[in-house]
Every structure is written in structure tokens, then in C-alpha cells.
Amino acid sequence: MPEITVKYEDKVIERIVTEKKRISIGRGNENDIVLENRGVSRKHAMIEFNDKAAVLIDNESLNGTFVNSRKVSEEVLRDQDVITIGKYSLIYNTETTHDGGETSNFDGTMVLNTRQQKKLLENDRIERQIVEKYGGSVLLGVENADFAEHRLDREVSTIGKAKFVHIRARGFWLSGIQAKIVREGQVYSLVNLGKSGKTKVNGEETSQCVLKNGDLITVGKTTFKFVEGKTG
């Protein structure tokens, strides 16, 4: 059964396991997930479930709905996707991860931090411009990267310290070809090929994982941000 974890500033407020075909999200008490915040519209968004997928639909909300830092109007959710609404994060899991019931340590009413909201929208705008320029997903050099923007238009893009790889990364102990990014349609996967422990996604070691918009990929001492080319 799908599970949605509601977080406020990294604090888990609620875990919702649902069998419903449709759940509503918003400020109003009539919603299935109530987010008490002035930055959240009364009927902000909803998630519709069918046999194959869960689809998040933004209800033309004022401040917008984001999936993995990308502003969306309608989006098919994937496991571990992070939905941002105001200061809230809703993490979507295709399967229940916890046995326990609902937890709640949420108190008080929050005021939307407009600076954060502006930053979110500005980042979204910049990243959309970049993927538009390249016509697809891009790897942006964030830290210690020789070249700032790498278009991921090949079936396989290699990352490592060798001169002949597509994307150079730094680190004395890195393998020549440390990792690869494999494109299958709209899905991009990162696979470690070289020495173990040198490829990380959002700070965690990985041998293979599907990339999501906004993921931070660290290869050796170099960090890249994965910006998905698919528009929401």
C-alpha cells in the first residue's frame, strides 16, 4: 500500500497509509492531508491512485507544488519522490515502510517563509532554462567540477578521472571510469563501476540507483546535481 510521510522542516509529522483512490491535500479541514499554513491553498493538490501509478495534480495553487524541486502541474509519482508544498515535504513511498501508526509531534501554526518559496521558484526557473537550452537532462557541476554543464544525451555517459571519459571527476583514488549514467527513455540510472564507496547520491554510497530531479551525485571529490529534462 502506498505511504506518504509528511514532514515539516525535516521533522516527521505524520505517516499516512492509504487505500483510497484519491487523496486531497490542502489547508482546509475537509482535506485528507491537512497542511496548516497560509502558504498552502485550501484545496492545494490531490493524488490519484490507479492500478499502475499515482498521479499528483496541482489544483492551480497560488504557491505551487514541487516534485523533487521541480514545479509541476501534473506528475506521475515515483518511489521516494519528494513533494514540496510550502514548508512541508511529503515523501511518497510505493510501499509501506513503517509498521507503527500515525505519529504526531506537530504544534503551533506556521507562517510561510516567502524567501524560501522565492528561492524554490527561482531555482526551478533557472534549471528549466538549462534543460531547455540542452533539450534534455543535464548534470550540473556543483563542487570541484571542471565543466559546469554536461548534457546527458548519450545512452551511456561515463564519469571518472581518465581523460577519455565524458564527465571528468577529481580524486586521487578514483578509477579511470568510476561510474556511468545510463539513459533508458526518460529514466536515468547511476551505476558505480570502479572502486567501491567512491560514488554517492545525496551523501549515501550507491552501487546503482535511479536518479531523481535534484539528486546530488558525488564522484570522488566532485559533486554534480542531476537536473531532469522532463518538464512537469
Next chain:
Amino acid sequence: MKYGLISDIHANLEALQAVLKDLEKRGVDSIHCLGDVVGYGADPAACLKLVEQTCDTRLLGNHEYAALGLQSCEQFNEAARTSAEWTREALEDKALAVMADFELHRSLDDMYMVHASPFEPDQWHYIFSSNEAMQAFEHLKQKIAFFGHSHIPMILRERPGDLPSAQAGHTFCADPEVRYLINVGSVGQPRDNDPRACYVVYESEELELEYHRVEYDIAAAQRKMSAASLPETLISRLSAGI
């Protein structure tokens, strides 16, 4: 300096062991492997380990690229594709990491080493025709290049104003005024009608180049391939050298 040059081992451990033993006898200063350590044969992991321990140069071949999943096997024939898929399954992450440290090409003193062609090394162009050889020379900066890929021992001489000349691999003394492309043949799957393992010794001061052929236990390599259910055509070709 006396260099041992080996290529296209293709997971044939018996052939590799025989060649390394022969090289030891000849007292080379260093051994250089020009790629395709894996693919076709039954011992990819053991061959990778041995190459890692003994060779100063370890180059990527198209079969390493396939095993690392850096190119699709669509261009391979059916038997090659089956063996490439088998190889990918047979290799653990540690063995993949060994290949991930191989180089695409290497320059050393006056010589250049590559698996297929100095022209676009990662596109694995074959050098069979004079035109292909000419294109390769155009992208070569050094006096002499060693390569493999086709499994056919071959000497290509550059002739300014004319197409390069080609000869079957044989022991000879290089002309210091001429540039050469040398195919060192194949250790593990020779295709020049001689089933014996093939390699080259290059003496750089005297410009002497020797081709060597080494007998090895072909039947033992074939038995392992049969046990691994590798395609019959790949097994039988070893005894014919085709």
C-alpha cells in the same frame, strides 16, 4: 628497452599462462596488454587478475567496454553477444573495477599503444584496408604504434604520397625513417590459421621486432568453455586458428 606486447587474450587462461611463461624466458623489461582481456573464453576473472599483476600497460578493448556496459552488444555477432552477456554475468564488481582502471590508449617513449585504431580509439575501427591504415597514420604522432582487435598479425608501413603497405606479421628490423602500425596478433583466439598463441617482443634501441608463437593446451581451454555452455563456434575455432 625490451617490451612484450600482448593483445586479445579473450579469457583464455591457458594461452595467457603459456605466453607469460615464454615472455619470462625472453627477459623483457615490461609487458603491455592492448585490450580484450575478456570475452569469448571461460576465464575472464582469472585473466584480468593475471594481467593486473604482470602488465605495465592495461588497455581497454571493445569487450571490456561491453562488459562494463559502456556500449551495447548490438554490433556483435550472435556468438560474441552470447559470450559478452555470459562475461558480464560472470564478473563480480571487483573484476569490473579492475577494468574500470584500464586506459583507452597510451604513449610510451616513441611508441603508441591502442586496442583498435589511433583514429577514434573508443570507436573500435578495424584496420584492414590501406585506406583505414592511412586514416590511422594521420592520427598517429609517434614513430611506431602497436594495436590488436582484428587478431591478425600484420605490419603496416607508411609511404608518404602513397597508400601504406601491408604485410603479414613477421620478425624484422624497423627502418628508423619509416613509421609503422603493428598488429601484435591474438593471445587467446588467433585468426590467421595458426592456432598457437601470438605475441610480439619489441627491442626499442635496435628497432628489432619479433613475432612469437606459443603452443598451449587448447583442449583444456575448450573443455572449460564447453562446461560454461559457451557457443560451439567459439570453442571449435580455437583449434583451427580462425
